[in-house]
């Protein structure tokens with residue numbers, strides 16, 4: 001939204017910057033600017049109110065202190081969501097240091113199947129909405145590339161994957177702070193396979209893996225399936241995994257690897273600050289423990305600058321970086337990649353044993369899309385959509401869910417983690433929502449130790465009237481589940 005540009009004077013008793021701040025607050029309260037909207041630039045406001053740039057900067061600092069707006073690097077100031085923020089876990093508690101053996105849950109499988117069931121309202125699925133993906137362009141590129149490259153499109157891309165794609169990925173890695181060559185990259189069938197190969201390369205059955213808590217349920221199931229134990233380390237939406245808690249855990253028991261989602265994690269949406277990423281890499285390096293970093297959401301920042309990665313601080317080749325195009329371009333293409341560091345050779349060997357190579361046509365199409373398809377432009381467009389959707393979803397949850405509900409305020413991705421009042425059973429909510437044709441992901445799936453019983457993960461991949469109505473229905477069901 002933009003303001004009219006007519007010059008406007010302000011006057012009165014209080015300091016000028018407070019008056020400017022008051023005017024902007026008024027516009028937010030009237031709904032002229034809503035959560036997620038960009039407020040006018042400093043220059044625009046200074047012209048409009050005929051005050052100095054300095055005065056506007058002071059006004060915006062005040063509004064930031066009041067948590068009404070937030071700065072996004074190189075992008076401007078945005079209205080903050082005013083819905084109640086989720087509480088951090090008690091980092092002093094040491095109850096997390098007992099590793100848990102996972103029991104495979106049928107619920108996880110059911111939840112995964114719900115995600116692609118088009119009869120259900122997709123309020124749970126962390127899958128981008130196809131409408132927001134460059135489908136027509138990809139189809140054209142795919143047709144062109146398979147015609148142009150002929151036999152290459154039906155051949156295996158050994159050993160590491162299609163070279164032109166690896167070159168493109170190496171170039172993009174620079175934006176994530178990673179210097180790499182095409183031969184450092186192994187193309188995989190999605191990010192999940194990259195993480196699986198990494199776990200297999202660094203662990204043996206019975207080993208313990210430190211993970212964030214709450215944590216993406218599919219990885220918890222994978223850990224179980226490999227006969228590994230998960231050590232759940234408390235994490236916060238602002239900082240990601242607690243380094244203090246991890247340090248304590250490493251001192252108490254043998255940890256064979258650490259697995260994190262470093263940017264806009266699933267489900268917390270946490271963004272680890274650079275300094276914490278560096279500390280994490282150094283802590284693990286000092287114990288020679290490999291770090292597996294999943295950065296699948298990193299390109300989906302709401303700001304204009306992509307966050308950096310733990311891999312960018314890796315000096316010893318101990319960080320295995322994993323990502324894919326599933327959240328940004330085409331989940332069905334099944335193309336991901338890994339930078340295996342010192343485990344690269346072993347991961348290549350395992351990949352070849354497991355499934356030889358990733359599918360060729362999608363690699364050819366993605367290489368061309370990255371080279372000439374306008375990926376940056378596409379990213380700018382979906383970042384805006386997700387930022388707006390997240391704000392709308394958060395506002396709707398705040399409106400319809402029982403009093404006391406809290407949620408995360410992610411600055412990227414499209415997932416919201418919602419804490420309902422204690423006593424609301426999210427698995428019951430999941431079943432009742434399914435009866436109404438709505439899919440959500442209940443909190444207990446994100447832990448192996450009976451946690452998050454009153455939490456749900458919601459997705460803002462898409463927003464329309466039906467989804468809004470679905471949130472209202474969910475809120476009603478949650479009210480019905482409130483304990484007497």
Ligand SMILES: Cc1ncc(COP(=O)(O)O)c(C=O)c1O
Nearest residue numbers: 126190191192216266296324326
């Ligand atoms: C953190 C994370 N990693 C990996 C995946 C799946 O990746 P891919 O489809 O590329 O295998 C997901 C999907 O939800 C995810 O949330």
